[in-house]
Amino acid sequence: MSKFSIKNSIKSFSSLGKALIEPDAPLMTIIEDERHYNAWFTPESVLRAVTALGKMLNEADLQVWLAKYEINEASPVKKVGLILAGNIPLVGFHDVLCVLASGNHALIKTSSQDARLIKFILEKLVAIDESFATQFSFVDRLADFDAIIATGSNNSSRYFDYYFGKVPNIIRKNRNSIALLTGNETAEELFNLGHDIFDYYGLGCRNVSKLLVPAGYNFNFFFESIEDHKAIIHHHKYNNNYDYNKSIYLVNSVKHLDNGFLMVKEDEKIASPLAVLYFSYYDTLTSAQELLAQQTENIQCIVTSAGISTLNQTVGFGQSQQPALWDYADGIDTMDFLSNL
Structure with a gap:
């Protein structure tokens, strides 16, 4: 297994970003097909989300973003359970990115509304850098985790608090x-x-x-x-x-x-x-x-x-759905949370 390296990660993530800005034929096929699984995920919406993610993953911003944190490349790997939302395409990818960029392992429970896109894009990342293949797993049920990041409604957050309150966690509600x-x-x-x-x-x-x-x-x-x-x-x-x-x-x-x-x-x-x-x-x-x-x-x-x-x-106007890497949901610094586990 390759040793985790922030420098290599930045290079790999930025390569992924370039691939998302100019989608190849297989990616365009999944962009077109998502509407058959979720009627809200029109080709226009999915392409917008994929392109916004691609622009986010530029090398300059990745370097600025990760330089803010003390990430110990030799730290023991923590297993971080992720419960992803599915209200818009790829809305949960930033949490996955944070876990990978901090050198930890993502246990990913996707939303049934957005299960295919994120798997496909992580396969693209592994094709760019195979060391990431051991850094994430897709699961139907979360178990054996060291921390949790869960996104849901005000109602589901109460259940998350009950089940995951004993481990380090970020639990997000409606905003x-x-x-x-x-x-x-x-x-x-x-x-x-x-x-x-x-x-x-x-x-x-x-x-x-x-x-x-x-x-x-x-x-x-x-x-x-x-x-x-x-x-x-x-x-x-x-x-x-x-x-x-x-x-x-x-x-x-x-x-x-x-x-x-x-x-x-x-x-x-x-x-x-x-x-x-x-x-x-x-x-x-x-x-x-x-x-x-x-x-x-x-x-x-x-x-x-x-x-x-x-x-x-x-x-600014027209910018709300184009967040930068450091624009954290609910104003909670996910990378700070992960780098201090």
Whole structure:
């Protein structure tokens, strides 16, 4: 068995990144075929996820990222159980990457919603560097682990706490993302915000499900700017959600705005149903930051061009679904956790 080396890992991961940015024929086949296993995983969505992962795995960022941690290449290998989510394509890959990059062994329990892509991409990694073949296993049931990283709902997290509370763990719950608008956004910025809302059909925790807007905000310009995203309504599952929520609002006379593919409704909550975007008004940027501070535990990232300070990740318009290596879910530094096991 080859000795683990951070230098070799960086080289191998960056080679994988290049292969994902320019998918070969076998990878394009699996990108096309995923829709037969999960109707949300359209070729466009899967290609977007694969390409974003490829861009993330660039050599410069890998070096900067891993230089922050004291990873002992001679440390005993720990077995880290991973319970992966499956809401959007390859959403669990970053956890796998962290375990491999820390020199540990990943026991991977995939989601039934996203079981094939991650196996295929790890096979590509092994083809690049066969030393990784001994660094991961796919399992149906987790056992004999030294630590756990589990991603699920607020409900499942209670079970994870019960079963895995006695070992070092990271247990993630539901989160959603918010956009803070000032009213001075350009049409291009709002169009890009459409990507934060609609990419992956709004199913990701980094998708914007709520807007904070200044008092008296006029939504006409917002709707005009996102009009080019209207093709989303042709996806049957998205359309079903749109029709369902629209009928409930109409029957119950719930006040809302509707552009034919997205409904916008004033609501204090952050997590909105699919095809619905919640919003709240704010009076000043200071009061908006106070609202965000109160919801820190429920927010994944904040999309804005306003120069605000916050405990959560802030990203530019159109960037929420393009995280960097160091943009950790729930703000928990996975590599720090793994390198200190």
